[in-house]
Structures are given as C-alpha cells and as structure tokens.
Amino acid sequence: MDRRTFIKASTVLTASQSISATAQQHDDAAAAHMRMMNTLPPDAPKIAMLIYPQMVAMDLVGPLTIFNVARFDTRLVWKSTSPVMTVEGLPFAARHSFDDCPSDIDVLFVPGGTMGTIECMNDPVVLRFLAERGAKAKWVTSVCTGGLVLGAAGLLVGYDATAHWAVADLLPLMGARHVDQRVVRDRNRMTGGGVTAGIDFALALVADMRAGEAARRAALTVEYAPAPPVQSGTPQQAGPARTAAMRQSRAWMDEQARRAAEQAGRRLGTA
Amino acid sequence: MDRRTFIKASTVLTASQSISATAQQHDDAAAAHMRMMNTLPPDAPKIAMLIYPQMVAMDLVGPLTIFNVARFDTRLVWKSTSPVMTVEGLPFAARHSFDDCPSDIDVLFVPGGTMGTIECMNDPVVLRFLAERGAKAKWVTSVCTGGLVLGAAGLLVGYDATAHWAVADLLPLMGARHVDQRVVRDRNRMTGGGVTAGIDFALALVADMRAGEAARRAALTVEYAPAPPVQSGTPQQAGPARTAAMRQSRAWMDEQARRAAEQAGRRLGTA
Numbered sequence: 001m002d003r004r005t006f007i008k009a010s011t012v013l014t015a016s017q018s019i020s021a022t023a024q025q026h027d028d029a030a031a032a033h034m035r036m037m038n039t040l041p042p043d044a045p046k047i048a049m050l051i052y053p054q055m056v057a058m059d060l061v062g063p064l065t066i067f068n069v070a071r072f073d074t075r076l077v078w079k080s081t082s083p084v085m086t087v088e089g090l091p092f093a094a095r096h097s098f099d100d101c102p103s104d105i106d107v108l109f110v111p112g113g114t115m116g117t118i119e120c121m122n123d124p125v126v127l128r129f130l131a132e133r134g135a136k137a138k139w140v141t142s143v144c145t146g147g148l149v150l151g152a153a154g155l156l157v158g159y160d161a162t163a164h165w166a167v168a169d170l171l172p173l174m175g176a177r178h179v180d181q182r183v184v185r186d187r188n189r190m191t192g193g194g195v196t197a198g199i200d201f202a203l204a205l206v207a208d209m210r211a212g213e214a215a216r217r218a219a220l221t222v223e224y225a226p227a228p229p230v231q232s233g234t235p236q237q238a239g240p241a242r243t244a245a246m247r248q249s250r251a252w253m254d255e256q257a258r259r260a261a262e263q264a265g266r267r268l269g270t271a
Numbered sequence: 272m273d274r275r276t277f278i279k280a281s282t283v284l285t286a287s288q289s290i291s292a293t294a295q296q297h298d299d300a301a302a303a304h305m306r307m308m309n310t311l312p313p314d315a316p317k318i319a320m321l322i323y324p325q326m327v328a329m330d331l332v333g334p335l336t337i338f339n340v341a342r343f344d345t346r347l348v349w350k351s352t353s354p355v356m357t358v359e360g361l362p363f364a365a366r367h368s369f370d371d372c373p374s375d376i377d378v379l380f381v382p383g384g385t386m387g388t389i390e391c392m393n394d395p396v397v398l399r400f401l402a403e404r405g406a407k408a409k410w411v412t413s414v415c416t417g418g419l420v421l422g423a424a425g426l427l428v429g430y431d432a433t434a435h436w437a438v439a440d441l442l443p444l445m446g447a448r449h450v451d452q453r454v455v456r457d458r459n460r461m462t463g464g465g466v467t468a469g470i471d472f473a474l475a476l477v478a479d480m481r482a483g484e485a486a487r488r489a490a491l492t493v494e495y496a497p498a499p500p501v502q503s504g505t506p507q508q509a510g511p512a513r514t515a516a517m518r519q520s521r522a523w524m525d526e527q528a529r530r531a532a533e534q535a536g537r538r539l540g541t542a
Contacts, residue, residue, distance in 0.1 A: 215500065
C-alpha cells in the first residue's frame with residue numbers, strides 16, 4: 001500500500017469509525033433519553049383515574065398531562081379495557097379493569113362529562129369501586145362534574161367541595177358543603193371546578209404530594225402562563241344573561257343530574 | 272265494578288298513563304338533547320387536526336375541547352387510522368387517513384410532542400400532506416412544537432410565529448420570525464406556545480372565525496378562568512436556574528430538533 005492509498009484508507013476508516021462512534025453515542029444518548037422519559041421513580045404516587053363513556057376528554061387529559069410531567073404513575077381504570085367514547089368523539093381505553101386496579105392506590109381521580117357522568121352517579125358497580133378505593137386512598141379527587149360522582153359514591157359527606165359551576169349546587173344534596181373556589185381542598189379531598197380547572201387542580205396536588213418545586217417545573221414544561229383572550233370563564237365574568245342562556249341550553253341534562261343527586265342523597269341519608 | 276274498585280282502577284290507569292307520558296316526554300327531551308349535542312351546524316368550520324406517535328395529548332385535547340364546544344367539525348388525521356401512542360401512554364386514533372382527509376378543510380392544525388414531532392419534521396409523507404392541505408386551508412395553525420412541523424413543511428416562510436419556549440428559536444432556521452407571545456397571528460397563520468397555550472389559541476381562533484360571543488360561551492362552558500397555583504409557566508417566571516435545568520434535561524431531544532430544523536432549512540433554502 002503506497003502512502004496515498006494508506007492515507008485515503010485510513011481516512012475512510014477513521015471517518016467510518018467516527019461515524020460509528022457518533023452513531024453509538026447517538027444511540028446511547030437516545031437510549032438514556034428514552035430511559036429517562038419512560039422510567040418512573042420508585043416512589044411515584046399511583047393515581048387511579050376513572051374513564052367512562054361520554055366523559056369530557058380534557059377533564060382527564062389536563063391532569064394526566066401534569067401528572068405525567070411530574071412522573072406520577074397514572075392508571076386509567078374502567079369496568080373493562082374496551083374503549084369508551086368521549087364527548088369529543090375521541091375514544092379512550094383503560095389499562096385496568098376495576099378488578100385489576102391495584103388496591104393500594106395513592107390518589108383516586110374522577111373526571112367529569114355529560115350524560116355519562118349521570119349514568120355513573122346511578123351505577124352501583126361504579127359507585128362501589130369508587131367507595132372501596134376511595135376509603136383507602138391518600139387523596140380522593142375530582143374535576144368538573146366528577147365531583148358529583150364522588151358525591152354519589154358517598155365520598156364527600158361532611159367535606160367542602162366544588163364541581164362545574166352549573167351543577168355545584170347539587171353537592172349539598174349528597175352531604176358536601178359547596179365552596180365556590182376553583183380548587184377546593186378539605187383534609188384529603190381535593191376537587192376542582194369545570195374542565196380547565198383540572199390543570200390548576202393537578203398542579204396543586206403535585207405541589208402538595210411532592211413539593212412546590214415539582215409543580216413549578218411542571219408548569220414550565222407545559223408553559224402554563226395562561227392568557228385568556230376572553231374573560232368569560234365564570235358566571236360572574238360571563239354576566240347574568242350569558243349564564244342564563246347557558247343554563248337554559250343544558251337544562252335537561254342538569255335536571256337529570258339533580259335527580260341522580262337526590263336519589264344518591266336518599267341512599268346516603270343526606271337529601 | 273263498584274265505585275271504589277272503579278276509582279282504584281282509574282287511579283292506577285291514570286298513574287300508568289302519566290308515567291308513560293312522562294317517559295315519553297323524557298325520551299323526547301333526551302332525544303332533543305342528544306340531537307343538539309351531536310348535530311353540527313351546516314356551516315361548521317372543518318378542522319383537520321394531525322395526530323402522530325409520541326405527541327403530547329393535551330396539545331390536541333385542549334383545542335379539540337374548545338372547538339367541540341364551539342360546534343366546529345373536528346377531524347383527526349394521520350397516515351392511517353391505527354392508534355398512535357401519545358407521550359402519556361393514552362392511545363389516539365385518527366378518523367381519517369391522509370388520502371381520506373377532505374381537501375376543502377378550513378383549518379389545518381398541528382399539535383406538538385416529543386421525539387414524534389422530530390420524526391414528522393423529517394418525514395416527507397407528513398410534510399407533503401401538510402404542505403398540500405396548508406396551501407388551500409383558510410387557517411394554518413399549531414400549538415407547542417407543532418410549529419416546528421409547520422415550519423419543516425415550508426408553511427411558515429415569511430411569517431411571524433411561535434412554538435414551545437424551548438425550541439421557538441429554531442423557527443427562523445425555517446424562514447419564520449419568532450415572536451415571543453403566547454399566541455401569534457400573522458395573516459392566516461396562528462401559532463401557540465407550549466402545551467397549555469392551546470386553550471388560548473383555540474379561543475382566539477373561535478373568536479376570529481365565529482365571533483367573540485362564541486369564544487365567551489366556550490370559555491364559560493369549560494370554566495376557563497385560570498388560577499395557576501404556581502407562577503412558573505415561562506422562562507421569565509421560572510427564572511434562569513430552573514430554566515437552565517430544564518434545558519439541560521431536554522438537551523438531547525432539542526438537539527435532534529435543531530438538526531431537523533437545519534435540514535428543513537436547507538431544503539427550503541432558508542437556513
């Protein structure tokens with residue numbers, strides 16, 4: 001081999017070694033990244049999150065996103081692992097059936113929805129599961145109309161709580177005291193208002209179960225510095241005319257919720 | 272039949288007629304409610320929303336929830352209708368494949384994610400679909416790192432835009448001017464910052480395509496009066512130490528995004 005051929009060959013060799021070393025480093029870095037993304041800390045809180053037909057997707061996904069960023073161990077649960085259809089037409093599937101859900105969960109969480117929520121309030125199988133797991137969980141939590149389901153399961157008797165503004169006045173029928181705040185905490189109950197309150201709720205829970213620092217990191221990850229383009233998120237902000245029109249448009253559904261709450265109250269001896 | 276028996280029988284009959292009439296009214300009301308929930312207005316804007324593996328669930332679900340409440344016609348699209356796995360482990364399935372997506376969509380929307388976003392930036396099939404539909408859509412929109420995918424498809428050349436704070440500085444490589452706002456609008460482009468900015472983005476788009484009133488009603492429905500329990504949603508709020516730590520933890524991924532943006536820039540002649 002002459003000098004020129006040697007140099008050329010060695011250059012190719014070096015280059016290919018270098019490419020291979022770079023690829024190896026890339027693979028190592030990729031693997032490390034994936035490990036970091038996919039491995040939960042051993043003390044990650046276990047959260048059982050109920051899903052059900054005709055739930056509001058964001059009631060689940062807001063908190064799920066925050067809990068995922070905070071490296072909590074999130075488990076979607078329902079009667080079966082067959083997909084359920086959300087209000088938005090996006091199917092969700094549970095990873096655990098009720099029977100298969102660990103009994104030592106740290107947090108029980110119930111999202112809200114439309115008619116599916118009311119069916120849960122009337123469904124003994126759902127209510128029994130929630131009452132059993134809720135009795136043992138460190139935290140019993142909800143967002144939106146999910147608070148009514150906790151109430152129907154008897155989990156809010158004697159507690160301060162909230163729910164979506166349109167139905168929060170039904171909570172007292174099931175023994176709770178309605179407190180008109182976006183997130184209400186009373187001992188180990190934490191309940192949020194309608195839909196988007198789930199983000200504030202989840203950050204508050206992360207701050208409590210971990211530390212304020214974990215919540216601040218999560219907020220930075222999801223760029224949570226809200227800037228609503230309209231100021232109309234509460235009946236107070238929206239004003240009486242708009243609120244009355246909205247109540248009117250959902251009157252039939254809210255009446256079904258009232259009946260379910262009254263029925264639950266009779267079972268619980270609170271209505 | 273004596274008088275007493277007659278009265279008793281007629282009472283039972285009346286009661287059962289009354290129950291049956293109530294049930295009928297209930298069914299009618301239920302049917303009307305369901306019709307209202309499930310029927311879109313004939314002029315509902317058609318929104319094609321991209322989904323893909325390793326996307327961030329909330330990047331889609333925030334806007335989807337607002338658009339659904341505002342009665343927009345939302346269509347999830349991907350290469351196929353097989354489920355894709357989100358970062359949170361929640362599978363999503365498209366209703367339309369690329370071939371099957373209507374060509375006359377009003378809005379094209381791209382959510383963000385982690386490594387899946389970068390794969391989209393490097394995927395000619397995805398980029399061709401976006402470029403074609405984007406050229407004809409009334410609005411071309413994104414949230415979070417979805418802005419990088421629009422950029423890689425050549426849809427932001429010469430436009431003001433934003434993306435998740437950690438990678439928004441890559442937009443100029445693909446011919447866009449980065450404007451550091453939560454929602455950036457330039458002609459028919461509307462792009463949002465990270466994850467939770469999707470709610471603000473969607474309300475702004477609803478206000479523009481419908482009216483401020485539609486956005487205000489949507490905000491009331493989802494109780495959008497945010498009250499963050501921590502003030503840490505931007506690098507400014509979080510401070511330099513926390514921001515540097517976060518950049519460090521995602522350095523490998525953001526480097527892959529940079530390479531994809533540079534490659535796209537070379538294709539577009541902008542880098």
